Each structure stands twice: as C-alpha cells, then as structure tokens.
Amino acid sequence: MEKINLIQVGFGRVGRAFFELLKEKYDYCSGHYGLKLELRGLVRSQGAIILSSTKRVLNPSYFATDDLQYLSDWIPAITLSDLLDEFSPGVVVDCTPSDLKTGEPGFSLMKEALAKGWHVVTASKGALANHPTELSDLARKNKVAIKASGATAAALPALDVGLYSLAGTEILAIEGVLNGTTNYILTRMTEGLTYNQALEEAREKGIAEPDSSQDIEGWDTAVKMILIANQVLGTSIKLNEVKVAGIQGISREVIDKTNSLEKVLKLFGKCYREDCASPWKVEVGLALLDYDHPLATVNGTNKGIIFYTDSMGWVAVTGGKSDPRGAAAALLKDIINIYFMNF
Numbered sequence: 001m002e003k004i005n006l007i008q009v010g011f012g013r014v015g016r017a018f019f020e021l022l023k024e025k026y027d028y029c030s031g032h033y034g035l036k037l038e039l040r041g042l043v044r045s046q047g048a049i050i051l052s053s054t055k056r057v058l059n060p061s062y063f064a065t066d067d068l069q070y071l072s073d074w075i076p077a078i079t080l081s082d083l084l085d086e087f088s089p090g091v092v093v094d095c096t097p098s099d100l101k102t103g104e105p106g107f108s109l110m111k112e113a114l115a116k117g118w119h120v121v122t123a124s125k126g127a128l129a130n131h132p133t134e135l136s137d138l139a140r141k142n143k144v145a146i147k148a149s150g151a152t153a154a155a156l157p158a159l160d161v162g163l164y165s166l167a168g169t170e171i172l173a174i175e176g177v178l179n180g181t182t183n184y185i186l187t188r189m190t191e192g193l194t195y196n197q198a199l200e201e202a203r204e205k206g207i208a209e210p211d212s213s214q215d216i217e218g219w220d221t222a223v224k225m226i227l228i229a230n231q232v233l234g235t236s237i238k239l240n241e242v243k244v245a246g247i248q249g250i251s252r253e254v255i256d257k258t259n260s261l262e263k264v265l266k267l268f269g270k271c272y273r274e275d276c277a278s279p280w281k282v283e284v285g286l287a288l289l290d291y292d293h294p295l296a297t298v299n300g301t302n303k304g305i306i307f308y309t310d311s312m313g314w315v316a317v318t319g320g321k322s323d324p325r326g327a328a329a330a331l332l333k334d335i336i337n338i339y340f341m342n343f
C-alpha cells in the first residue's frame, strides 16, 4: 500500500468539493488502487491546518464547523512553504482562483512545489496560461508531473484523450464547446428565452457566477483551449495571441435566423493551422454547426471536444459534470493517474 502525501491549497467551492470527495473516496482509493491518499495540510490565504492523516478528518464531527479557522488544527502563521518542507513530497492540489492576467497565486505556488519535488494537480488556469514553458520545464527538470484536467473542462476528459488515447496519431485540429454557462444560455435561447432571461435563469440556478464576464466574453473557453493545445500539441500559445469573441447581448433575431437555417449556434473554441508548415492558431467565437456535427447536440451545461486526426478519423468526447464536484473528481483522477497509471 502506497502512502501519498497531499497538500491542498484553496478551500472555496472546488476546494471544499475536493475535501469532501477525498473523504468519500479514501477507502475506495486504498482498496481499488492501493493508494492511501493522506491529506497532510489544507492551506488558505491566511493560514493552514496540519493533519496527521486523512483518517482524522474522516470522522464527520471533525468538520462540524464550516470554516477552517475554528478548528483546533488551524495555525494562522503556517504557509504552503512550511508544509512542503515538513512532509516528504507527494501532490499539491491547487484549488486557488484563476487570475488570467498574472497567473497568481497559482504560478508562485506551483513553482515552489515543483522545485521541491512535489507533483501538482490544478484546477486553476492562470499560471499555465501565462507561463506554460517555464512550468513544464521545471516539472521535467524535477521529474514530477503537472496535471491540469481540473482546469481544462474538468470532468470532460479532454487532456487525457488528446495526450494518451490519440498517441501516435497526428492531430490536425481541435474544436470544443468548453463553457457550460454560455452553452446553457444559448440552449435556453433556442428554447425561446431572451439573452437576459437566460442569463438570469443561469444565475438563479447557480450555473453562472455573479460575475460571469470571463465566461460570457469567451475568455474561459479561450484559456481552456490554449491549455489543451499547449499540452497536446506542444505549442506555447499565450492568451493575448487568441482572437476572442463571446456571446454578450446576442439577440433573439440571431437565434431565430439560426433555427430557420437549420443550424445550431455554439460558442466554439478552435485550434487549427492553415497547413503543416504554418503556426497553430486558437480562435473563440460563435459558430453555426450543422445538425450532424458531433458537438451540435451538446446542450445545456454539457461540454464537448473533438479531435481531428490523420489516422484515427475524428474522435469526440462529450459530457462530464460541470460543477465543483466534477472539478474535484478531475483533480482526484489526475492524482490516481500519476501513481496508478504512471501517466
């Protein structure tokens, strides 16, 4: 039985979901994979808890309070650096916010963790979007993995398919419907709502966040697409090189026109090149899909991705939970794959 030390950073929606999932799956992972996933520390911006083992938090009464600073294990002065030095390397689970402009706090924490020999699994997008080469070089140099399923459409297995299932084929292009909020709004508009009604409904249902501008303006799709392209194709495309248009304020007339043309309107991310000597480009914008396009039936909060290849034809994957639990499950999957599958 292998004991894996975990340090979790961030305890918001995804962090809480990961913590709960870890408790729920602790016995399953040890029984099924022979992996004892030991949570050694949980770091927030103002302090951390240190744990002797996950077993301690499996007791439901441990978490009777919702906030870490009321727990007896809470230590305000402790930082991630202290925890990285305290325990032998395992995996840092990054659940911190995605700042697409600076890449922080993910960039600093990932750099330190990788340099100290810890694997990193991340749900945050900013660091990899801003510093793809520096982080992958550092991981390689220290012989550790940096895995970002949680940041690239989460429960939809986009990176796994591109990296492992398509090994040996040449990928010619990638297309994706990668944002659940905008896909929900477009789906509901097709069913008769106006843009404002659909957005309001998405907010009421907790699908859209109060500030959903990154989703609506297409930046979330853009960043997911470049993270996927950079890992799968080995490119180093930056967010400022991407042509991005979103769905903001789209009118009912456009949707009605789409219906009359017997097409489906999607917010679409594309990665392509003119020919094999040209550079790869990523673009995000509204696209009219034929009914028989594999992503045309990806509706509501669902997501999908399609890879066009030279020797396997096209391969599409759709579905995957689009919420914090789905993101948490993607983080757990990445940890298992590092150790059990040696990915």
Ligand SMILES: NC(=O)c1ccc[n+]([C@@H]2O[C@H](COP(=O)([O-])OP(=O)(O)OC[C@H]3O[C@@H](n4cnc5c(N)ncnc54)[C@H](OP(=O)(O)O)[C@@H]3O)[C@@H](O)[C@H]2O)c1
Binding pocket: 009, 010, 011, 012, 013, 014, 015, 043, 044, 045, 046, 095, 096, 097, 098, 105, 123, 124, 125, 150, 151, 154, 322, 323, 324, 327
């Ligand atoms: N929500 C989803 O469904 C979803 C799905 C896929 C991916 N993601 C990505 O997952 C990440 C987390 O999302 P979320 O919705 O859980 O965000 P959130 O609710 O805002 O939580 C962020 C957490 O990060 C902590 N944090 C911030 N700065 C920190 C620092 N310097 N050091 C340590 N901890 C720090 C915060 O702690 P304090 O409260 O103590 O400041 C908070 O606990 C984001 O990058 C997001 O893009 C989210």
